[in-house]
Amino acid sequence: MPGIIEKIVMPLVSLKRFLMLFTRNARGMVGLIIIILFAVMALGAPLLTPYDPIGDKYITGAYSAPGWLSNVPAALGGMPGAALNMMVGENSKFENGVSGWNMTETPHVSMSYSPSVGDAESGSAKITFKRNETGKAYGDVSVQLYQRFTFPYASSPRKFVGNISLLTEGTSLPGLYKSWEWINQSLGLGRKINISRNVLDAPVLVYTYLQRASDGKVYKMWPYQGQLADGMDLVVDLANTVPAPALIFAVTDNWISSTAWVADSDVIKYVNVTSNIRAIFDEKLVPGDYFLGVNMTFRDTNRTKPVETSIYVDDFRVFLAGRIWGIMGSDHYGADLWSQLVYGARVSLYVGLLASVLSVVLGLIVGLASGYLGRYVDELLMRFSDMLLVIPTLPLLIVLMAVLGSNLENLILLIGLLGWMGFARVVRSQVLSLKERPFVEAAKAVGAGKIHIMTKHILPNVVSLVYVTLATSVPGAIVAEAALSFLGFYDPNKMSWGRMLYEVQANGAAQYWWWVVPPGLCIAILAVAFILLGFALDEVFNPRLRMRR
Amino acid sequence: MGLRKYIVKRIGYSLVLLVLVMTLNYIIFMVMPGDPTTMFINPIKRGNASDVEDMTRRLREMWGINDPPTMRYLKYLRNMMTWNFGITFSERTPVADEMAWRLPYTLILMGGSTVFAVLLGVSLGALAAHRRGGRFDAVAVLTSLVLYSLPTFWMGMLFILVFYVNLGWLPHAFAYPSEWALHWPIPFAMSSSSTGPMGVFMTVNPNGLWEYLMGYLRHAFLPTLTLTLFQYGGFLLLTRATMVEALTEDYIVTARAKGVSETNVVFRHALKNASLPLITSVALSFGFLLSGAIITEGVYSWPGLGRWIFDAIARKDYNILQAVFYIIALCVIIANFISDLLYGVIDPRIKY
Numbered sequence: 001m002p003g004i005i006e007k008i009v010m011p012l013v014s015l016k017r018f019l020m021l022f023t024r025n026a027r028g029m030v031g032l033i034i035i036i037l038f039a040v041m042a043l044g045a046p047l048l049t050p051y052d053p054i055g056d057k058y059i060t061g062a063y064s065a066p067g068w069l070s071n072v073p074a075a076l077g078g079m080p081g082a083a084l085n086m087m088v089g090e091n092s093k094f095e096n097g098v099s100g101w102n103m104t105e106t107p108h109v110s111m112s113y114s115p116s117v118g119d120a121e122s123g124s125a126k127i128t129f130k131r132n133e134t135g136k137a138y139g140d141v142s143v144q145l146y147q148r149f150t151f152p153y154a155s156s157p158r159k160f161v162g163n164i165s166l167l168t169e170g171t172s173l174p175g176l177y178k179s180w181e182w183i184n185q186s187l188g189l190g191r192k193i194n195i196s197r198n199v200l201d202a203p204v205l206v207y208t209y210l211q212r213a214s215d216g217k218v219y220k221m222w223p224y225q226g227q228l229a230d231g232m233d234l235v236v237d238l239a240n241t242v243p244a245p246a247l248i249f250a251v252t253d254n255w256i257s258s259t260a261w262v263a264d265s266d267v268i269k270y271v272n273v274t275s276n277i278r279a280i281f282d283e284k285l286v287p288g289d290y291f292l293g294v295n296m297t298f299r300d301t302n303r304t305k306p307v308e309t310s311i312y313v314d315d316f317r318v319f320l321a322g323r324i325w326g327i328m329g330s331d332h333y334g335a336d337l338w339s340q341l342v343y344g345a346r347v348s349l350y351v352g353l354l355a356s357v358l359s360v361v362l363g364l365i366v367g368l369a370s371g372y373l374g375r376y377v378d379e380l381l382m383r384f385s386d387m388l389l390v391i392p393t394l395p396l397l398i399v400l401m402a403v404l405g406s407n408l409e410n411l412i413l414l415i416g417l418l419g420w421m422g423f424a425r426v427v428r429s430q431v432l433s434l435k436e437r438p439f440v441e442a443a444k445a446v447g448a449g450k451i452h453i454m455t456k457h458i459l460p461n462v463v464s465l466v467y468v469t470l471a472t473s474v475p476g477a478i479v480a481e482a483a484l485s486f487l488g489f490y491d492p493n494k495m496s497w498g499r500m501l502y503e504v505q506a507n508g509a510a511q512y513w514w515w516v517v518p519p520g521l522c523i524a525i526l527a528v529a530f531i532l533l534g535f536a537l538d539e540v541f542n543p544r545l546r547m548r549r
Numbered sequence: 550m551g552l553r554k555y556i557v558k559r560i561g562y563s564l565v566l567l568v569l570v571m572t573l574n575y576i577i578f579m580v581m582p583g584d585p586t587t588m589f590i591n592p593i594k595r596g597n598a599s600d601v602e603d604m605t606r607r608l609r610e611m612w613g614i615n616d617p618p619t620m621r622y623l624k625y626l627r628n629m630m631t632w633n634f635g636i637t638f639s640e641r642t643p644v645a646d647e648m649a650w651r652l653p654y655t656l657i658l659m660g661g662s663t664v665f666a667v668l669l670g671v672s673l674g675a676l677a678a679h680r681r682g683g684r685f686d687a688v689a690v691l692t693s694l695v696l697y698s699l700p701t702f703w704m705g706m707l708f709i710l711v712f713y714v715n716l717g718w719l720p721h722a723f724a725y726p727s728e729w730a731l732h733w734p735i736p737f738a739m740s741s742s743s744t745g746p747m748g749v750f751m752t753v754n755p756n757g758l759w760e761y762l763m764g765y766l767r768h769a770f771l772p773t774l775t776l777t778l779f780q781y782g783g784f785l786l787l788t789r790a791t792m793v794e795a796l797t798e799d800y801i802v803t804a805r806a807k808g809v810s811e812t813n814v815v816f817r818h819a820l821k822n823a824s825l826p827l828i829t830s831v832a833l834s835f836g837f838l839l840s841g842a843i844i845t846e847g848v849y850s851w852p853g854l855g856r857w858i859f860d861a862i863a864r865k866d867y868n869i870l871q872a873v874f875y876i877i878a879l880c881v882i883i884a885n886f887i888s889d890l891l892y893g894v895i896d897p898r899i900k901y
Contacts, residue, residue, distance in 0.1 A: 383565065386566055387569040389833065389881075391877075392874070393840055395839065395862075395873070395874065395877075396577075398843075399577055400577070479698065483701070483702065486700070486844065487844070501702060504706065511714045513710060516706050519703070520699070520700055520704075520706070524698055528694055531697075
């Protein structure tokens with residue numbers, strides 16, 4: 001059964017011979033291993049990182065350095081003892097009762113757990129002030145809900161984001177309360193709304209604070225007037241220079257959720273961040289114990305009747321963004337750079353491989369047709385390819401991207417459609433010499449058609465060129481993709497290495513080496529790997545090259 | 550076929566190519582979305598819709614956008630031939646004038662880096678081929694492979710990181726110190742400063758030729774280095790490949806047998822014969838180089854054609870793009886034409 005042997009066994013034998021030759025080629029194997037590593041990185045991206053490279057912002061502080069720098073001595077540019085991300089506020093959502101939280105012992109005030117009430121999720125701490133007797137008011141009654149935590153790092157955190165949600169209820173008078181007006185103004189709404197609301201008999205003044213355990217110094221966090229950030233109800237600045245009182249909760253309405261921000265001194269300079277709270281981390285920072293707490297002052301003035309006011313506390317936590325983060329640090333949004341790099345491998349491999357397949361197939365078809373058919377077909381195709389060669393490729397790519405819109409499919413299509421000319425010329429010159437060979441003559445004599453000769457007699461002789469060019473044209477496509485992304489023509493839904501560098505350039509962040517170096521290095525390594533692979537294939541397929549070495 | 554006939558044929562071929570390029574250039578910008586008139590009319594300021602419509606119509610008439618496509622095409626061809634590139638949509642200045650002051654910057658960058666790259670690439674490539682298989686060969690091939698595949702913009706950013714951010718030796722943007730009042734092509738002013746209308750100290754000028762030259766050289770250094778490294782790898786690999794072939798030829802053995810010194814063997818016998826593909830490659834690199842220039846000029850804020858193209862794309866300024874594409878294509882076509890003719894001069898075996 002010679003047919004079967006020819007069809008099945010012979011290819012296997014030649015494959016085995018090919019593998020034997022290829023595995024002997026050290027440079028080719030290095031290239032292949034690098035490509036496989038990147039392919040694993042691309043395919044296993046969701047396993048390598050839990051973060052979405054585009055959606056997950058504000059994971060940590062802006063421009064955090066790579067985490068491993070904490071193990072490098074400072075003399076070598078390391079950051080030993082640098083702060084890591086830290087969430088302060090154990091059981092901050094009050095899911096497990098009030099465990100972890102303490103309240104100062106104060107007469108007339110009691111704390112209980114309220115399992116059904118909560119901001120977004122059920123469960124909150126309920127602090128109740130109660131006076132049964134009439135004819136005598138107690139004045140201001142202060143109470144603190146607090147938690148002790150340890151700040152273990154030798155350097156201050158990069159950013160400080162705090163949150164607390166509050167809701168009040170209790171005995172009240174129907175009426176107009178001025179404070180509502182004030183709150184509206186403080187929210188930056190710019191209009192006075194005088195609405196009749198039930199107003200608490202004993203309104204509550206609230207501020208949050210951090211307290212150093214060693215000397216008991218308190219750093220208050222005050223509400224900041226008139227600044228709204230997206231997605232936040234209320235922005236609280238921690239500058240104690242603002243003479244405003246703490247938030248007064250006088251109406252029994254909705255949950256008020258506040259987010260407190262402190263920016264690090266060397267990143268973002270807010271107007272009022274000469275703050276107390278920055279001092280605790282910047283100037284007098286010692287690793288040690290601190291208290292995170294909320295101070296509630298019940299203002300009891302109405303002595304004509306018994307009074308009861310409750311305040312629910314929920315989602316009380318402070319996030320201390322560190323100075324180092326993850327494997328590769330973070331970008332200007334505090335997004336994880338490592339996940340961007342990992343997902344970027346997908347785009348580079350995808351674009352590189354598909355675009356090079358497209359351009360090689362096109363080049364093969366054009367080269368075959370032009371070389372074998374000759375005459376007008378040749379003239380037409382070669383003039384067309386000359387025309388494309390003469391026009392500068394990158395500006396043409398940019399203009400076409402602007403016409404068609406930036407997405408990955410267009411990118412692949414354009415890089416492929418503009419990259420076939422060189423290969424077509426090579427194939428054409430091969431075909432020109434092949435078609436004068438006796439076996440083509442013989443096939444013609446037997447009466448084989450042009451298509452048959454091209455596919456069955458000429459194609460097998462240029463197929464080794466195809467493999468080599470497939471490998472060596474990938475780097476061009478990868479770099480072209482990176483260049484287009486770098487110029488801003490990236491797919492908005494995909495993170496790529498070029499886009500990472502675009503972000504560096506757009507944000508003037510050239511000084512952060514952990515953001516600049518890795519994407520370009522990956523592009524270069526992957527590109528060189530494909531070139532090495534191509535050279536190795538070339539040596540395997542061309543015995544002449546092998547002999548020379 | 551005699552030389553004259555060959556030249557006539559090449560000229561005819563180049564002209565056909567030119568017309569094809571011009572046509573493609575025309576078609577691309579025909580289909581480009583967006584109406585440039587929208588950038589000139591503020592609908593809110595204009596008040597009612599009919600005013601806006603009227604204004605749009607008049608602008609379109611003025612710019613000839615309302616003509617039928619064939620008419621526009623013929624007008625376009627005529628304009629390109631007569632170097633009448635129209636006005637820039639955004640600045641309303643003649644494209645030719647704008648191009649005239651930008652072109653020198655790009656030419657200096659491209660010309661300088663190409664010369665350096667060719668010198669470096671050819672000499673190191675010849676040396677690598679001569680010592681084929683040795684350590685120098687391996688290092689040269691590897692470094693040029695790496696440089697060849699590095700993204701230009703990344704190289705530029707690394708240089709900025711090292712030489713500007715870390716070492717502080719070199720500036721990272723523009724072609725001359727930003728405080729200079731006078732720049733290209735005025736050499737330098739007599740006084741070192743000029744005063745503004747209120748007698749306020751405004752700007753500084755270079756004190757003499759040395760400062761003037763250094764100002765430019767310091768700014769040109771990093772972009773030129775980037776573009777040189779970007780091109781050098783390609784030239785090295787090409788030279789090495791053709792030299793390896795040439796050094797195995799019989800006439801080299803003959804030359805060595807005659808007792809010709811090794812330097813002469815490599816550079817006069819082998820390199821001269823291996824230089825043909827190099828000439829084509831240099832000629833074709835003009836278009837290729839512009840791609841590098843767009844990015845490099847972007848990274849270093851270099852005020853040349855590359856940046857201009859990029860800004861023009863963002864502003865949909867078709868006139869600029871058409872003109873630049875045309876000029877570049879023209880340069881490449883002319884360079885190809887010259888390289889074809891040079892073949893015969895360098896290699897007398899070639900008969901036309």
